[in-house]
Amino acid sequence: xxxxxxxxxxxxxxxxxxxxxxxxxxxxxxxIETSVIxxxxxxxxxxxxxxxxxxxxxxxxxxxxxxxxTLDITFDGIYTGFLGSFEQVHLIEQTIDKLKTEKxxxxxxxxxxxxxxxxxxxxxxxxxxMAKLCKKADLLxxxxxxxxxxxxxxxxxxxxxxxxxxxxxxxxxxxxxxGDVVLTGISFEPEKLGAAVYERKTDxxxxxxxxRIEGYYHGTGDVFASAVTSGVLNGFTLAQSAQIAVxxxxxxxxxxxxxxxxxxx
Numbered sequence: 001x002x003x004x005x006x007x008x009x010x011x012x013x014x015x016x017x018x019x020x021x022x023x024x025x026x027x028x029x030x031x032i033e034t035s036v037i038x039x040x041x042x043x044x045x046x047x048x049x050x051x052x053x054x055x056x057x058x059x060x061x062x063x064x065x066x067x068x069x070t071l072d073i074t075f076d077g078i079y080t081g082f083l084g085s086f087e088q089v090h091l092i093e094q095t096i097d098k099l100k101t102e103k104x105x106x107x108x109x110x111x112x113x114x115x116x117x118x119x120x121x122x123x124x125x126x127x128x129x130m131a132k133l134c135k136k137a138d139l140l141x142x143x144x145x146x147x148x149x150x151x152x153x154x155x156x157x158x159x160x161x162x163x164x165x166x167x168x169x170x171x172x173x174x175x176x177x178x179g180d181v182v183l184t185g186i187s188f189e190p191e192k193l194g195a196a197v198y199e200r201k202t203d204x205x206x207x208x209x210x211x212r213i214e215g216y217y218h219g220t221g222d223v224f225a226s227a228v229t230s231g232v233l234n235g236f237t238l239a240q241s242a243q244i245a246v247x248x249x250x251x252x253x254x255x256x257x258x259x260x261x262x263x264x265x
Contacts, residue, residue: 004233005033006077007068007099009061009092010222011084012038016045016265018219019081023226027079030230035075037064037095039088047218048264056084061091065098074101079229080133081222082111084121089129096136105232108137108177109225113145116155127152137177139232141225143185147173163188167205170198182228182242184221187212195224197242206239210250217253217263224249 006027010019020036027034039061043053078096083089096106110130112122127149134140134150147169148155156165166186173181183196186207194209224245231241256263 003033004031004076005035005073006079006229006233007035007037007075008079008081009037009039009083009095010081011040011042012036013042013045015043016047016049016218018045018047018222022219022222023079023081026223026226027230030227030234032077032230032233035068037061039082040084045218058085058088058091061088061095065095069098075099075104077105077107077229077233079107079109079225081109081225083130083133086126086129089133093133093136105138106136107139107141107225107229107232108134109141109221110134110146110150111221113149114143114221116145116157118145118149131176134177138179139182139228139238140173140177140179141182141184141228142173143221144169144183145185147183150176159187161186166196167198170196170205174198174200180238182238184224194246195242197239199238204239206242208239208243208246210246213250213253213257215253215257215263217256220249220253223252
């Protein structure tokens with residue numbers, strides 16, 4: 001059986017589970033060879049920590065890609081997450097153009113916002129640049145806040161999204177990327193939380209839910225997107241992959257909660 005290979009393009013934190021410290025173990029555990037392009041190195045992730053170190057690796061991205069091209073290697077998946085600047089977004093557009101083949105699935109998690117707010121490090125122009133990158137996605141995995149920013153639509157801060165609202169968002173996001181969409185943070189009843197799925201070719205919508213666990217846990221979006229990517233590349237349908245990812249993410253959160261672990265960790 002041919003071994004699948006993914007290029008994961010994220011930052012890496014020395015302590016704390018997010019970005020590459022999530023993508024590398026999860027995708028590897030799914031039996032997929034995971035090659036990495038680190039966009040930055042941090043001492044910790046930025047959620048709840050102060051005084052962390054940050055080393056930007058923007059200048060290293062394209063030399064890594066160009067060296068890979070000399071090796072004549074191909075990728076079944078290209079998976080991008082947090083990108084810290086306009087320049088990095090533009091470089092990843094070029095990276096996709098250089099590394100994508102007919103068999104490559106481009107998965108883009110447009111990490112830039114949550115809970116109705118753009119992350120403080122980004123200017124208000126950043127979502128427009130991210131939307132350009134998202135046009136290259138075969139599979140787009142935003143949360144509700146990121147979806148609103150990508151589409152330049154109001155975010156419903158009261159959380160009163162109906163099923164009709166969600167399905168409209170899914171189709172407009174699919175029109176943006178001309179691909180499939182998994183939209184996270186979906187809830188139609190207080191005790192359930194999950195994701196909505198749209199497969200463009202079949203025009204089918206599905207949902208994946210689990211029991212809501214109270215609290216805010218850093219890195220769960222990266223856990224989810226890494227699990228979805230693993231499922232899709234291992235031949236599961238997108239709906240199956242989303243349910244696997246929802247269940248796995250909830251299990252990770254529950255284990256963290258039951259252990260009494262500091263949620264920053």
